[in-house]
Amino acid sequence: xxxxxxxxxxxxxxxxxxxxxxxxxxxxxxxxxxxxxxxxxxxxxxxxxxxxxxxxxxxxxxxxxxxxxxxxxxxxxxxxxxxxxxxxxxxxxxxxxxxxxxxxxxxxxxxxxxxxxxxxxxxxxxxx
Amino acid sequence: xxxxxxxxxxxxxxxxxxxxxxxxxxxxxxxxxxxxxxxxxxxxxxxxxxxxxxxxxxxxxxxxxxxxxxxxxxxxxxxxxxxxxxxxxxxxxxxxxxxxxxxxxxxxxxxxxxxxxxxxxxxxxxxxxxxxxxxxxxxxxxxxxxxxxxxxxxxxxxxxxxxxxxxxxxxxxxxxxxxxxxxxxxxxxxxxxxxxxxxxxxxxxxxxxxxxxxxxxxxxxxxxxxxxxxxx
Numbered sequence: 001x002x003x004x005x006x007x008x009x010x011x012x013x014x015x016x017x018x019x020x021x022x023x024x025x026x027x028x029x030x031x032x033x034x035x036x037x038x039x040x041x042x043x044x045x046x047x048x049x050x051x052x053x054x055x056x057x058x059x060x061x062x063x064x065x066x067x068x069x070x071x072x073x074x075x076x077x078x079x080x081x082x083x084x085x086x087x088x089x090x091x092x093x094x095x096x097x098x099x100x101x102x103x104x105x106x107x108x109x110x111x112x113x114x115x116x117x118x119x120x121x122x123x124x125x126x127x128x
Numbered sequence: 129x130x131x132x133x134x135x136x137x138x139x140x141x142x143x144x145x146x147x148x149x150x151x152x153x154x155x156x157x158x159x160x161x162x163x164x165x166x167x168x169x170x171x172x173x174x175x176x177x178x179x180x181x182x183x184x185x186x187x188x189x190x191x192x193x194x195x196x197x198x199x200x201x202x203x204x205x206x207x208x209x210x211x212x213x214x215x216x217x218x219x220x221x222x223x224x225x226x227x228x229x230x231x232x233x234x235x236x237x238x239x240x241x242x243x244x245x246x247x248x249x250x251x252x253x254x255x256x257x258x259x260x261x262x263x264x265x266x267x268x269x270x271x272x273x274x275x276x277x278x279x280x281x282x283x284x285x286x287x288x289x290x291x292x293x294x295x296x297x298x299x300x301x302x303x304x305x306x307x308x309x310x311x312x313x314x315x316x317x318x319x320x321x322x323x324x325x326x327x328x329x330x331x332x333x334x335x336x337x338x339x340x341x342x343x344x345x346x347x348x349x350x351x352x353x354x355x356x357x358x359x360x
Contacts, residue, residue, distance in 0.1 A: 007352060008343065010339075012340060038300065047160050049323050
C-alpha cells in the first residue's frame with residue numbers, strides 16, 4: 001500500500017515524519033537495517049530522489065546512520081531517539097494548546113479536560 | 129549541472145496552427161520530469177521532435193549535447209501514445225525484436241518484469257488485452273539502458289491497479305543517471321514521482337519548477353496549481 005501524502009507540504013518532509021514516527025514507535029527498531037532507497041521508494045510510491053532527500057534529512061537528525069558495508073540502519077543512539085520524541089511531543093502539545101486557546105478555552109479548563117479524557121480512556125480499556 | 133536536453137527557440141507549425149511557439153528548455157540529468165498540459169497543448173509534438181520523429185519548423189534541440197539525429201536515437205527510449213507492436217508478434221518475438229534493434233536492451237530485466245505480469249512468452253499481441261499490451265510496451269521501453277526516456281501518456285486509459293504497476297515499473301527501473309520525461313494530464317497520480325514539472329499551454333512553456341518548491345512556497349500541490357492555471 002502506497003503511503004498517503006497531503007498536498008500542502010513537500011513530500012520529502014512527509015516521508016521524514018512517517019519514518020520518524022516508525023522509529024519512535026519501534027516499527028523500525030533501533031539498529032534495524034533499512035531497505036534500500038529504491039525499495040523504500042517503491043514501497044512509498046515516490047521518486048527515489050525524494051526518498052534520498054528524506055533519508056539525508058533523517059541522517060542529519062541523527063535517527064538514521066550510514067555504514068559503509070551494511071547500508072542504512074536505524075540509529076542505536078537512545079539519546080537521539082528520545083530527543084526526537086521530545087521535540088515531536090512538544091510540537092504536538094504546543095499546537096494543541098494554541099488550538100484550545102483559539103477556541104477560547106482557559107488553561108485551567110484544558111487541564112481538567114485532559115484529566116477527564118484520561119479517565120475515559122481508562123473506562124474504555126475496562127469495557128473492551 | 130549537466131543537461132540532457134536543450135531546446136532553443138523551438139517552434140512547430142502545422143498549417144495555420146502553431147503547435148509549439150518558441151520553446152526554450154533545459155532539462156538536467158538524473159531527474160523525473162512531468163510534461164503537463166491539457167489536450168492539444170503540444171506535449172506529443174514536443175516529445176516527437178526530441179525523439180527525432182518530427183522536424184521542427186524553427187529552432188534547435190540538443191540531446192546530451194548532440195543535435196537530434198541517428199546518434200541521439202541511441203540515447204533515447206521513447207514510448208509513443210499508442211502501442212506499435214504488430215498483432216502477429218508473440219511476446220518472445222517482441223523481446224528479440226528489441227534485442228536486435230537496441231544495443232542497450234537488457235533482456236534479463238525485461239524478462240524479470242514480464243514474469244510479474246504473468247504473460248506467457250508464446251502469446252501473440254492480438255491475444256493480449258489493451259492494458260496488458262500497454263504494460264508490455266512499457267516494459268520493453270524501460271528495459272533499455274537509455275539516458276533519456278520519453279513517455280507519452282503512459283497511464284492514460286488504464287485502470288488504477290495498472291496505473292500503480294506502471295508507476296512501480298518506472299520507479300523501480302529508474303537509475304539516477306537517466307532522465308525520464310513523462311507527459312500526462314493525470315497529474316494527481318504522477319505528482320509524487322516527479323522531481324520537476326513543466327506546464328505547457330498552447331505551445332508555450334508557462335512554468336518550470338520543482339514539485340517541492342511549489343509546495344514549500346505556495347503550500348499547494350502541483351495538481352491544485354494546474355487546476356488554477358488551466359481553469360476553463
